[in-house]
Structures are given as structure tokens and as C-alpha cells.
Amino acid sequence: xxxxxxxxxxxxxxxxxxxxxxxxxxGFSLAYxxxxxxxxxxxxxxxxxxxxxGGFLSILTDERTLRALYVSFGTAFVAAAVNVVFGxxxxxxxxxxNFPGRRLIDAMVDLPFAxxxxxxxxxxxAIYAPQGxxxxxxxxxxxxxxxxGIVIALIFIGLPFVVRTVxxxxxxxxxxxxxxxxxxxxxxxxxxxxxxxxxxxPAILTGFALAFARGVGEYGSVIFIAGNIPxxxxxxxxxIVIKLEEFNYAGATAIATIMLLISFAMLFVINLIQAWxxxxxxxx
Numbered sequence: 001x002x003x004x005x006x007x008x009x010x011x012x013x014x015x016x017x018x019x020x021x022x023x024x025x026x027g028f029s030l031a032y033x034x035x036x037x038x039x040x041x042x043x044x045x046x047x048x049x050x051x052x053x054g055g056f057l058s059i060l061t062d063e064r065t066l067r068a069l070y071v072s073f074g075t076a077f078v079a080a081a082v083n084v085v086f087g088x089x090x091x092x093x094x095x096x097x098n099f100p101g102r103r104l105i106d107a108m109v110d111l112p113f114a115x116x117x118x119x120x121x122x123x124x125x126a127i128y129a130p131q132g133x134x135x136x137x138x139x140x141x142x143x144x145x146x147x148x149g150i151v152i153a154l155i156f157i158g159l160p161f162v163v164r165t166v167x168x169x170x171x172x173x174x175x176x177x178x179x180x181x182x183x184x185x186x187x188x189x190x191x192x193x194x195x196x197x198x199x200x201x202p203a204i205l206t207g208f209a210l211a212f213a214r215g216v217g218e219y220g221s222v223i224f225i226a227g228n229i230p231x232x233x234x235x236x237x238x239x240i241v242i243k244l245e246e247f248n249y250a251g252a253t254a255i256a257t258i259m260l261l262i263s264f265a266m267l268f269v270i271n272l273i274q275a276w277x278x279x280x281x282x283x284x
Contacts, residue, residue: 050250051254064234065255068238068255069262071232072237073216075150078151087161087207090159091162093105094109112156116220118221118224120156122224124225145227146233154211161207162208162211165206169203201274205277209274212267217237
């Protein structure tokens with residue numbers, strides 16, 4: 001049996017800092033996380049368990065529930081993917097170029113953080129509705145009151161998560177790295193794909209995960225532009241509210257539990273990919 005004193009260094013608990021108080025802060029962190037996160041989640045599982053496996057599977061396989069989950073997760077994934085592309089572009093412009101109005105645009109990125117979600121939903125609906133400024137240009141093709149309108153709303157509220165996650169990492173990449181790549185014969189495409197993107201991949205995945213998580217649980221900015229048509233544009237959070245209004249608390253917690261499990265699984269996979277990219281490109 002290996003003695004603790006002679007165990008490999010990787011298995012030893014390392015003191016994170018020379019500053020004392022690790023045990024106290026760790027205990028406080030665990031107690032705080034348990035109170036704020038673990039206990040409410042445990043209550044969610046306990047309440048949904050009142051249905052039993054039969055009732056839980058009945059809700060899980062219900063066509064309306066499945067369609068609402070598909071709309072919520074599908075639109076959140078598409079919106080997060082779009083935000084990854086344009087969020088990186090916005091972060092690049094704000095980081096690499098100096099131009100008049102740069103600080104104003106930089107401040108505008110944070111507007112979705114400060115704007116109440118209901119106000120954002122009303123504004124987007126007014127613009128993209130069939131009689132709105134933009135919606136009227138695309139008639140008879142409809143944007144509002146469809147899943148496409150939900151995607152637009154989620155893009156609006158999710159863009160800052162990608163920009164603010166990628167921007168600090170991009171600022172740390174020295175311009176000399178790009179110049180050295182060009183000196184060694186790399187073209188612009190090779191510099192972006194082989195030098196910049198590998199270094200930005202963990203931050204991009206983090207921004208994607210944050211935007212996706214926000215989109216899945218978004219309610220205020222979506223219900224106005226979605227139209228809330230069952231089997232078409234009804235989101236899972238709205239279905240939970242409908243269950244609560246019907247005093248079907250067990251059914252509401254069951255749908256919430258399903259959303260929690262799916263979200264946790266997807267975010268866990270994203271974190272695994274992020275950890276792999278850090279090891280692969282030496283950013284750990």
C-alpha cells in the first residue's frame with residue numbers, strides 16, 4: 001500500500017496560496033453553493049418524484065412537451081452558434097482596430113445586459129411583426145411569432161456573453177504573433193485558422209456555453225415575439241408557467257427537471273471539449 005507521504009504529487013492536495021484561510025473559504029464556498037444551488041435543485045427533483053416514473057415518462061413523452069423542448073433547445077443552440085461567429089467578429093473589431101465611435105460601440109454591446117428582457121421583447125416584436133419596420137419588408141414571409149423570431153431574440157440577449165468572453169483573451173494575443181506568422185510565410189487564412197482560433201477556442205466555447213444556457217432559460221424577451229403557439233413556437237419555460245397556472249406543480253417541476261438534465265448534459269459535453277482544447281493547444 002502506498003503511503004500518503006510517498007504518494008505521487010498529483011494526488012496531494014495543494015495549498016492554493018501562501019495566504020492562509022483555505023479551509024475556511026472552502027467550507028464557506030461549499031455551504032454557499034449548497035444553499036443557493038444544490039438544495040433548490042434537490043427540491044426540484046424531490047417535487048417531481050411525486051409523479052412516479054409513470055407520470056414522469058408520460059410528461060416526457062408528451063408531444064407538446066417534446067415540441068416545447070425542441071423549440072427551446074433548438075433555437076438556443078442556433079442563436080448561440082450565430083453569436084459565436086458574429087461575436088468573434090465584433091470582439092476582433094473592438095480589439096484590433098481604433099476608429100471614431102469605438103468606445104460607443106463597445107458600450108452598446110452591454111445594452112442587452114442592462115435592458116429589461118420584457119422591454120427587449122416588446123421592442124423586437126414591434127420591429128419584426130408583420131406591420132413593423134423590418135417585418136413588413138419580408139412579407140408574406142413572417143419573422144415574428146415563429147421560431148425564427150425566437151432565434152432573433154436569443155441572438156440579441158446572447159451576443160454580449162460571447163463578445164465579453166472572447167475579447168479579453170483576444171487582447172492578450174500579441175500582434176507580434178501574427179506578424180511572425182506572416183514573416184514565416186503564412187497567409188491570412190492560415191494565421192486565423194492555425195494561430196488565432198486555436199488560442200481562442202476555449203474562450204469561444206465558454207461564450208457559446210454561456211449564450212446557450214441563457215437562451216434555454218430565457219422567458220421575458222421571447223414570449224412577446226414567439227407568439228406562443230403550441231407545437232409551433234411555444235417554449236418550455238412558458239409551458240412550465242402554464243402548468244403552474246393550472247396548479248400542476250408536479251408537472252411543472254417535471255418539465256423543469258427534464259430541462260435541467262438536458263442542459264447539464266450539453267454543458268458537460270461542452271466543458272469536456274473545452275478542457276480537451278486547452279490541453280491540445282497548450283492553454284491550460
